[in-house]
Amino acid sequence: MDPYKLVLAPMEGVVDHTMRDLLTRVGGYDRCVTEFVRVVDRQLPTRVFYRACPELLTGGKTPAGTPVYVQLLGGNPLYMALNAQVLERLGAPGIDINFGCPSKTVNNSDGGSVLLREPQRVHDIVQAVRAAVSPQIPVTAKIRLGFKDSSLLADITQGIQAAGASEMCIHARTKQHGYLPPAYWAEIGKVKPHLHLPVIANGEIWSVADAIQARTESGCVDLMLGRGALSFPDLAVAIRARLAGEAYTPLSWAQVLPLVVQYATELEARAPQYAASFIKQWFTYLRRQYPEAETLFQHIKRMKLPGEIKTAIIA
Template sequence: MNLLLAPMEGLLDASLRDVLTRTGGIDRCVSEFVRVTDTLLPERAFYRVVPELHNGGFTRAGVPVRVQLLGSDPACLADNAARLAGLSPHGVDLNFGCPAKCVNQSRGGAVLLDEPELIHTIVSRVRKAVPAHVVVSAKMRLGFNDDSVAEACALAIAQAGASELVIHARTKAHGYRPPAYWDRIAEVKSALSGFPAMKVVANGEIFSVADALRCREVTGCDDLMIGRGMVTNPGLALAIKAQGAVSWTQVLPLLGAFWEHVVERVERRHRAGRLKQWLNYLRNHYPEGQAAFDDLRLSNEVAHIEAWLLAHGATAQAGPPNWAHASAAMVPAPAEMELPC
């Protein structure tokens, strides 16, 4: 079984990928999307979103990162995929799942699920634009307003030459409301029986070992992608693989390492917000996380945050990777980013 760390725009960026993959259990990451419109992006645009490209495409813990592209112009996506391939990524992933309204209004993400023919063209053009050894994969939801064309979209992706498909078990209209419709992943997977080389990965509402076991049973998928569950419980991947757990004592140095990333990459006035954003997830699994969130939720003072981290032993055992110029551009605050995809 392989466990993939999900792309979550505005949350699970290079900083959190670095910290979460230190805990173990994750076999591969998919980056948050690189938006492609009508231009050929400079190399720095890829490095900004995926600074791991300066490290051979690996996180500090040695976990490979696949770069995700989002757009609707087949030719432009193909040109950008070709440029990206020259940076030696661990594959090119295509986003057909983002439910964010601003993305969909720009004809990106899940809205494309109403156009299986366009999806086929996009995947086909990207597949032809990159060398044969570069994996092309995709992530999709079950549909936009309903799941009536889920099989058609999956078949379009397979017929165009992709070798892996992650399916989030909800439509755009479902958003992130429980439940996840894992049974529909099983049906879509069955429709792909004529493409035995196509790997299908299940995604959606996996927050515990029991969830993971049930998801695998219902979907028939060996591999899973986890996102919010891993952000909430950094030991989830280890637990799913029956390799242990991560205690709050072990989380504290991860918070310290994450803060070092935040200091390096985020404007000072937004730093407290980034830490509280993660604590808001952690408090759902750790009682100590709730206490930490309560201590810090009203503070936006960097000095107060750093004093709290020091007082609670939340100091990094090893600092952030030396991505230098790749991380030089300051990133916006969470409120200015897109919703998780």
């Protein structure tokens, strides 16, 4: 692989193990991260981890061989550490800690981006998880620029580094910014020169041109792709081609459609209760890149049954 990393972002409610399988088969990713597993005040049963990361049953890798780190979210260092130990026993290739989730429910239960107001606690959580598992297991942190603003970013990032994290990913927006464009990649560029651990830039990378600009402004070579990966399923391949100076023609809608059908088929079999919402969610991203997806989305958006949606897609 090239001397930089492209990571598929965790996305609750859409990047589940079926999507990880599909996108890592398309290729270009060095790693995935699961949707967050919320840790409050107990050691969770192993079934919770297997549900979030069925890849734990296959060596922690997708069928294409891409490692999947499991993401924990919580504010209590002790329980975060205990659950990290469970993950080590289950063979997780790495553990990621979520300090970015803006959700009210999550923040009210002391987890996600609300912790960015307290750099010392961020440090303590990372340190506790780091100390709880073997040194060869990577422990990574995923943060935003801050809660209200980026005034604590230097403290937060120094604390994460001092706590022994292997890497950190910075979503270049504050909690206050939510998911609204733009992403402030240059804010990462302000702290990056003072850090020696690898820093992964994330946020608002929808195209190869965005990837190049994010790298330039942030000073990071490594990138994490979220919604862009869903809208442009071969975005990571296209970025790699550009960085290697090779020509590349992105997948056409005719090439993407079989992936969508495969996704719908697998979800219908595995999780019929949430299949319809996951499929529609993917379409909300695909329609950004493909006009054909917009037309189909308008047709399926009120459908409730995965079988019905699949028939409409294939027709």
